[in-house]
Amino acid sequence: MPPPALSEPGPAAQTPGPPLRLPVAVALAVAAGAALLLALPPYDLWWLSPAGVALLAAAVHRRRLRAGLGLGFLAGLALFVPLLDWTAIAAGWLPWMILSLSQAFYVGLAGLAGSWLSPVADRWRASWPLLTGLIWTTQEFLRDRTPFGGFPWGRLAFSQGDAPVLRLAAWGGAPLVTFVVAVTGGALVALAWRRWTRAGLLGAAGFAAVAVVLTLAPAAVPLTAPAGASTTVAIVQGNVPRLGLDFNAQRRAVLDNHVNATLGLAADVAAGKQKQPGLVVWPENSSDIDPLRNDDAAALIQSAADAINAPILVGTLQRTDVDGDFYNVGILWRPGGAGPDLDQQYAKRHPVPFAEYMPLRPIARLVSDKVDLVRNMLAGDRPGVVDTGAAVLGDVICFEVAYDDIVRDTVVGGAQILAVQTNNATFNEAEARQQLAMVRLRAVEHGREALMVSTVGVSGFVDAQGAVYGSTGFNTAAVVVRDMRLDGPSTLATRSGIWPEVSIVFGTVVALLVALPLRRRRAIIDSGDVTGSEER
Numbered sequence: 001m002p003p004p005a006l007s008e009p010g011p012a013a014q015t016p017g018p019p020l021r022l023p024v025a026v027a028l029a030v031a032a033g034a035a036l037l038l039a040l041p042p043y044d045l046w047w048l049s050p051a052g053v054a055l056l057a058a059a060v061h062r063r064r065l066r067a068g069l070g071l072g073f074l075a076g077l078a079l080f081v082p083l084l085d086w087t088a089i090a091a092g093w094l095p096w097m098i099l100s101l102s103q104a105f106y107v108g109l110a111g112l113a114g115s116w117l118s119p120v121a122d123r124w125r126a127s128w129p130l131l132t133g134l135i136w137t138t139q140e141f142l143r144d145r146t147p148f149g150g151f152p153w154g155r156l157a158f159s160q161g162d163a164p165v166l167r168l169a170a171w172g173g174a175p176l177v178t179f180v181v182a183v184t185g186g187a188l189v190a191l192a193w194r195r196w197t198r199a200g201l202l203g204a205a206g207f208a209a210v211a212v213v214l215t216l217a218p219a220a221v222p223l224t225a226p227a228g229a230s231t232t233v234a235i236v237q238g239n240v241p242r243l244g245l246d247f248n249a250q251r252r253a254v255l256d257n258h259v260n261a262t263l264g265l266a267a268d269v270a271a272g273k274q275k276q277p278g279l280v281v282w283p284e285n286s287s288d289i290d291p292l293r294n295d296d297a298a299a300l301i302q303s304a305a306d307a308i309n310a311p312i313l314v315g316t317l318q319r320t321d322v323d324g325d326f327y328n329v330g331i332l333w334r335p336g337g338a339g340p341d342l343d344q345q346y347a348k349r350h351p352v353p354f355a356e357y358m359p360l361r362p363i364a365r366l367v368s369d370k371v372d373l374v375r376n377m378l379a380g381d382r383p384g385v386v387d388t389g390a391a392v393l394g395d396v397i398c399f400e401v402a403y404d405d406i407v408r409d410t411v412v413g414g415a416q417i418l419a420v421q422t423n424n425a426t427f428n429e430a431e432a433r434q435q436l437a438m439v440r441l442r443a444v445e446h447g448r449e450a451l452m453v454s455t456v457g458v459s460g461f462v463d464a465q466g467a468v469y470g471s472t473g474f475n476t477a478a479v480v481v482r483d484m485r486l487d488g489p490s491t492l493a494t495r496s497g498i499w500p501e502v503s504i505v506f507g508t509v510v511a512l513l514v515a516l517p518l519r520r521r522r523a524i525i526d527s528g529d530v531t532g533s534e535e536r
Contacts, residue, residue, distance in 0.1 A: 032052045
């Protein structure tokens with residue numbers, strides 16, 4: 001259905017027309033969520049991200065605030081319920097629904113903000129793309145941090161792995177990529193929501209040009225590849241005996257898998273079939289047996305390090321003397337009988353609430369009978385900068401790759417390459433590919449080559465332009481060896497840190513305040529029953 005006829009923007013504009021009919025708006029909101037979902041891995045239809053943003057912007061334009069909130073929430077449900085279905089594999093359907101509902105609420109806030117800012121977009125139509133970019137980036141700013149440290153899954157930026165706009169991550173990280181994608185969506189809705197007069201056609205041409213330029217021009221953004229020395233790195237995906245929550249009961253078999261795969265690599269090196277690596281990286285939970293407390297596990301890991309004659313970054317759980325408390329760590333295990341290097345280890349800084357530790361445990365127990373399966377993972381207190389001798393790693397563990405500051409801290413701390421240790425055995429391939437998309441963005445953002453290694457897949461290497469190499473299959477055993485370039489330029493995104501995002505959030509606050517007098521004026525007009533449009 002075409003949008004209703006509109007007056008042209010400007011100070012002398014007449015009273016705006018009504019919003020879209022509610023059934024149409026509901027359909028657009030659901031379509032918006034579906035488009036945003038299909039833009040993300042494993043579908044990777046990146047061009048649907050701005051389309052999804054545009055559909056929601058059209059649905060909420062000129063609606064009452066509660067309708068904007070509801071339509072945004074509906075779009076969020078269409079996005080997050082299927083996107084996060086992998087959480088139900090381990091936790092069950094109820095936690096999956098609670099997480100999806102909580103994430104959808106933030107999209108609801110974006111819908112509410114879109115409704116609130118409608119008078120500004122009507123008065124200054126050229127501002128609509130900018131307002132849309134501000135809304136989406138601020139929504140992600142809030143969702144990435146609240147509650148319990150936030151959950152950044154499903155950001156617009158993480159859908160752009162194959163898009164030219166990914167290159168903008170080197171200038172402003174994930175927030176800038178999200179902002180530009182959302183501005184493009186705002187240009188699309190402003191293009192469609194025009195009055196088709198001569199002046200309207202001129203404005204439409206301008207919005208079309210904005211959308212095309214923002215989509216294609218980032219391909220010209222220069223990215224400087226690391227030009228320093230290189231080192232050979234091997235990633236070992238040992239696989240687990242079977243997928244599912246109960247794989248931890250077979251943790252010795254998981255450790256054996258990674259040891260045996262490394263011994264196989266050592267045999268290939270000795271036979272001249274593989275290059276000698278300077279470093280081997282095992283995934284998160286590759287040894288769920290604490291090798292600092294279990295001599296058998298320590299002996300197995302040492303045998304692998306000695307055979308390959310290279311240090312191994314081992315993902316393990318480090319127990320404490322407090323019953324049930326532990327750290328999720330990457331610890332460097334050196335060859336030649338040297339053993340664990342306790343000065344070169346990283347403890348995960350951002351454990352996942354309700355999965356790796358349980359806030360509000362008595363209340364959570366009412367939601368799921370699996371609550372008490374969650375032990376108490378403690379948070380580390382320093383960035384994951386690990387000097388292996390062959391390279392300085394920026395180590396992050398599993399979901400931490402989604403958090404801007406945790407990755408950036410490693411680069412500021414001297415990381416030459418980025419390493420993501422993860423364990424996808426209780427999830428599925430879609431979740432693994434969503435995580436790899438984040439690694440691609442981080443590599444571009446910080447100008448560093450990167451790797452992701454998983455117990456079951458997907459594992460692989462990523463260059464500083466975001467291209468993936470040596471990607472493995474899912475639920476298989478694999479060893480991949482690659483030369484990685486060290487260091488790289490200090491990107492603008494690394495240097496500027498959080499400030500681009502803070503600037504965008506500040507701009508959103510200003511826009512919301514600017515809308516206040518316009519909304520009051522609109523309310524006075526509505527009280528005179530000029531249009532009655534806001535009742536829809």
